[in-house]
Amino acid sequence: MIAQDTIVALASPSGAGAIAVIRMSGQKAIAIADAVFQSVSGKSVAKQKSHTIHLGHIVEDGKIYDQVLLSVFKNPHSYTGEDVIEISCHGSTFIQQQIIQLLLRKGCKMAQAGEFTLRAFLNGKLDLSQAEAVADLIASDNEASHQIAMQQMRGGFSNEIAKLRAELLNFASLIELELDFAEEDVEFADRTQFKELLNRIEFVLKRLIDSFAVGNVIKNGIPVAIVGEPNVGKSTLLNALLNEERAIVSDIAGTTRDTIEDELVINGIGFRFIDTAGIRETKDVVESIGIKKTFEKIEQAQVVLYLFESVKFQVSSSEFIIEIEKIKNQFPLKPLIVVINKIDLISKAEIENIRKQLEAVNVKLETISAKTNTGIESLKDQLLSFVNTGALRNNETIVTNTRHYDSLLKALEEIQKVQFGLQSGLSSDLMAIDIKQALYYFGEITGEVTNDELLGNIFANFCIGK
Ligand code: GDP
Ligand code: ZN
Numbered sequence: 001m002i003a004q005d006t007i008v009a010l011a012s013p014s015g016a017g018a019i020a021v022i023r024m025s026g027q028k029a030i031a032i033a034d035a036v037f038q039s040v041s042g043k044s045v046a047k048q049k050s051h052t053i054h055l056g057h058i059v060e061d062g063k064i065y066d067q068v069l070l071s072v073f074k075n076p077h078s079y080t081g082e083d084v085i086e087i088s089c090h091g092s093t094f095i096q097q098q099i100i101q102l103l104l105r106k107g108c109k110m111a112q113a114g115e116f117t118l119r120a121f122l123n124g125k126l127d128l129s130q131a132e133a134v135a136d137l138i139a140s141d142n143e144a145s146h147q148i149a150m151q152q153m154r155g156g157f158s159n160e161i162a163k164l165r166a167e168l169l170n171f172a173s174l175i176e177l178e179l180d181f182a183e184e185d186v187e188f189a190d191r192t193q194f195k196e197l198l199n200r201i202e203f204v205l206k207r208l209i210d211s212f213a214v215g216n217v218i219k220n221g222i223p224v225a226i227v228g229e230p231n232v233g234k235s236t237l238l239n240a241l242l243n244e245e246r247a248i249v250s251d252i253a254g255t256t257r258d259t260i261e262d263e264l265v266i267n268g269i270g271f272r273f274i275d276t277a278g279i280r281e282t283k284d285v286v287e288s289i290g291i292k293k294t295f296e297k298i299e300q301a302q303v304v305l306y307l308f309e310s311v312k313f314q315v316s317s318s319e320f321i322i323e324i325e326k327i328k329n330q331f332p333l334k335p336l337i338v339v340i341n342k343i344d345l346i347s348k349a350e351i352e353n354i355r356k357q358l359e360a361v362n363v364k365l366e367t368i369s370a371k372t373n374t375g376i377e378s379l380k381d382q383l384l385s386f387v388n389t390g391a392l393r394n395n396e397t398i399v400t401n402t403r404h405y406d407s408l409l410k411a412l413e414e415i416q417k418v419q420f421g422l423q424s425g426l427s428s429d430l431m432a433i434d435i436k437q438a439l440y441y442f443g444e445i446t447g448e449v450t451n452d453e454l455l456g457n458i459f460a461n462f463c464i465g466k
Pocket of ligand 2 (some may be wrong): 231233234235236275
């Protein structure tokens with residue numbers, strides 16, 4: 001498929017920088033480059049080899065815009081599969097805009113979001129899940145999600161799907177063939193082998209579907225609820241964890257009535273902290289709304305940090321232990337860390353005493369001072385211990401994309417229908433229908449089956465220049 005337009009966009013981030021990269025792709029990219037570029041060597045861009053870089057000037061009617069480096073990638077060996085020119089110019093927004101405007105005057109069209117990657121996909125340079133990985137890669141802000149996106153871009157997951165799809169397609173055609181010989185009652189497709197393949201496919205699909213739980217959390221951050229009475233130091237802790245002043249800290253009890261969310265990367269894993277109001281009994285209407293919200297946030301969180309003030313805990317330990325039991329009963333499976341804050345206000349012996357009292361409830365305990373940054377590292381380690389990063393370490397394929405997840409679920413459903421059909425001796429023609437449906441969902445993942453709406457959705461989420 002050959003696109004008619006030659007597109008241009010800034011490929012580096014918008015704003016000023018030391019250098020900026022402007023990318024052109026399309027049939028006229030080289031001709032347009034020759035219209036605006038005077039190389040120091042005097043040779044035209046058209047005469048240059050692919051994958052070479054040239055020093056020269058961007059010039060129009062004798063006016064020099066900038067000294068630049070120009071890279072040439074000739075089709076089909078480029079990112080998009082078309083002729084691609086990349087101009088590295090000086091990074092002021094003025095120069096960037098001047099050069100882009102000039103290229104537009106010379107016949108380029110402004111690229112739409114994701115249009116370079118869309119062309120790469122349409123020219124068979126990437127499959128759909130790889131193209132989506134490009135978007136994930138640009139968006140990834142921690143090591144774990146970056147690693148997953150890289151792996152997906154290398155094609156790990158879609159290769160596996162494509163291979164299974166090819167095997168299934170093979171069986172599908174044998175079964176179709178049987179339909180043509182219906183009167184003779186022959187079986188071209190070996191049922192034992194077919195069953196074995198279906199089991200294999202089912203196994204892979206289930207593994208990928210399960211990985212979504214890990215993948216989704218890594219991509220979006222692990223939600224952690226910080227719960228506690230007003231003024232125990234939730235916001236201060238958040239600040240200590242974040243190392244900056246993002247949440248509101250105040251001396252007035254009940255200040256943090258609304259929930260604040262913030263993100264923090266610990267050892268390459270993203271955490272999403274949700275600062276919530278405490279759960280003490282109250283008659284105040286605004287605060288009781290806060291309590292209801294707190295329970296909702298605990299529900300959504302993967303880990304709960306329950307904060308107490310050291311001084312108050314000493315006085316009302318039995319009351320607080322009842323509260324801890326309450327949360328444990330309400331959310332029995334939710335990992336809970338009890339955090340005693342403000343230990344700078346009590347003695348070592350008093351800390352020991354609190355420790356002893358909490359042994360009875362059998363919870364994970366951290367004693368910290370958010371204000372003086374004591375015990376914060378140990379708390380971070382505790383948080384990490386709740387994260388299952390095994391799949392990451394083993395370099396297993398992890399599904400992070402909701403669209404893939406949906407297609408995998410549907411494919412599994414169809415495969416299970418075929419398995420059932422095989423067991424119950426369903427006629428070949430009916431079985432063929434389920435197989436076709438399964439093939440369809442496999443194809444949706446790798447992009448062998450697409451429609452314009454799907455493509456529009458995926459590529460609209462890219463930034464311009466990709
Ligand atoms: P929140 O309502 O639970 O979010 O509590 P804040 O974070 O707003 O803190 C309430 C007050 O406690 C502020 O004055 C903080 O400076 C103070 N505070 C927080 N952590 C500590 C700590 O570890 N030690 C001491 N001494 N004060 C703290
Ligand atoms: Zn607060």
